[in-house]
Amino acid sequence: MVRIIMIGCNGKMGRTISELAAVDEQVKIVAGIDLNPVQLYDYPVFVSPEECDVEADVLIDFSSTQKLTERLCMAVERNMPIVLCTTGLSEEQYAQVKEASGKVAVLRSANMSLGINTIMKLVAAATKVFAAANFDIEIVEKHHNQKVDAPSGTALAIADAINEALKESLEEEYAYKFDRSQERKKREKKEIGISAVRGGTIVGEHEVIFAGADEVIEIRHTAYSKAIFGNGALQAAKYLAGKPAGMYNMSDVIG
Numbered sequence: 430m431v432r433i434i435m436i437g438c439n440g441k442m443g444r445t446i447s448e449l450a451a452v453d454e455q456v457k458i459v460a461g462i463d464l465n466p467v468q469l470y471d472y473p474v475f476v477s478p479e480e481c482d483v484e485a486d487v488l489i490d491f492s493s494t495q496k497l498t499e500r501l502c503m504a505v506e507r508n509m510p511i512v513l514c515t516t517g518l519s520e521e522q523y524a525q526v527k528e529a530s531g532k533v534a535v536l537r538s539a540n541m542s543l544g545i546n547t548i549m550k551l552v553a554a555a556t557k558v559f560a561a562a563n564f565d566i567e568i569v570e571k572h573h574n575q576k577v578d579a580p581s582g583t584a585l586a587i588a589d590a591i592n593e594a595l596k597e598s599l600e601e602e603y604a605y606k607f608d609r610s611q612e613r614k615k616r617e618k619k620e621i622g623i624s625a626v627r628g629g630t631i632v633g634e635h636e637v638i639f640a641g642a643d644e645v646i647e648i649r650h651t652a653y654s655k656a657i658f659g660n661g662a663l664q665a666a667k668y669l670a671g672k673p674a675g676m677y678n679m680s681d682v683i684g
Contacts, residue, residue, distance in 0.1 A: 431670045432459045432485040433663075434509075436500055437492030438474060439463040442514070445659040446489065456663055459483050462500075463492075478503035486670040489662050490515055497522050501529040510534035510669040512662055514541055516582030527676065536669045536677040539582035541661030545635065546679040548650050549590040552637050555648065556594040564641040565616065566591060566603070571626040571634040579625035580607065583635055588621050591637075 433450065437443045438461030447470045450458045460483035461474040468474050475481040478499050488511040490500055497515065504511040513526065516539055529535055540546065560566070570584040585605075592602050606620045616622070633652040638645060652658070661679065668682045 430454075431456045431487060431667050433457065433666055434460045434462065434481060434483065434485040434488050435472075436462045436478075436488060436490040438472075439465050439467060439469060440491060442491040442655055442658060442662075444469065445655045446491065446662055449656065449659045449663060453663060455667060459485050485509060487512065487666045489666055491662065494518055494522060498525060501525055504535070505529055505532045508533060510536070510672055512665045512669055513537040514658070514662055517578040530676040531674060533674050534669050534672040534677060535675075536665050536679075536681070538661075538665070538679040539586040540633075541658040541665065541679065542650070542652060543661055543664075543679075543683065544650050544652075544657065545583060546661075546683055548635070548637075548648060549587055550680075552587060552648055553590045553594040555637075555639060555646065556591045557598040559639040559641065559646065560595055560599060562641060563618070564639045564646075565618075565622075567622040567624070567638040567640065569624045569626070569636045569638070571628070571631045573631050574627050574629060576627060579627065580623045581625065581633070581635075583633070584623055584625070587635060587637060588623060591621060 433456055435443055435446060435458050447458055450456050458472050460472050460481055462478060462481055463474055466474045466476040488504055488509055490511060491514045494515055494517055510533060513535055526535060568584050568587055570581045572581060588605055595601055595603060603619045603621045606622045632654060636647055636649040638647050665682050
């Protein structure tokens with residue numbers, strides 16, 4: 430059984446993962462860390478990594494970007510793999526994550542969904558075909574009105590997957606276009622438009638549009654509940670437990 434410390438345990442995703450873990454015989458959440466240290470489940474909750482003295486096999490971090498350094502230090506000091514689900518990291522924080530991965534196993538993904546990570550592979554394959562045929566590429570993402578970052582980390586990850594495919598097939602890279610309202614001119618050929626919609630309780634929707642002459646291909650993923658991300662995080666934790674230092678992602682879990 431994989432023992433897990435859940436960081437951000439009292440947030441929406443933390444509660445979702447706690448409920449999923451309670452019916453999964455392969456995992457057990459043995460402690461939680463949250464700025465609001467209220468005990469909602471059958472495990473102790475601590476306000477900071479320093480206070481948590483519970484032994485575990487892996488950390489799952491579904492909290493904010495604040496105090497990321499403390500959480501990475503906890504993983505390194507206790508030689509504990511960490512599934513890092515936090516989005517919106519700065520370049521400095523990315524550097525910290527990379528440094529930590531040299532000492533402990535780190536699995537980072539902008540989206541924990543099995544479907545999204547499979548779609549990224551499909552989009553990469555489609556890009557190699559449609560970009561060579563001069564199709565325009567656009568990404569539209571939709572989320573609930575409480576999401577603070579835009580575009581989403583998943584949309585950026587999809588765009589990065591497209592550019593990786595472009596570099597492999599055409600030996601070139603497209604620019605990202607986030608806002609067309611600031612200039613009046615035709616669309617550039619070598620760009621990826623990324624649009625963000627925020628409203629209501631939309632869990633998450635990502636659509637990639639390949640628009641060519643007289644035909645349009647759309648690849649879309651819609652999330653109907655947070656459970657898909659929670660299940661992905663638990664699968665990642667099972668995979669990462671016991672792994673050597675290094676940087677991992679959901680492609681490794683799927684593979």
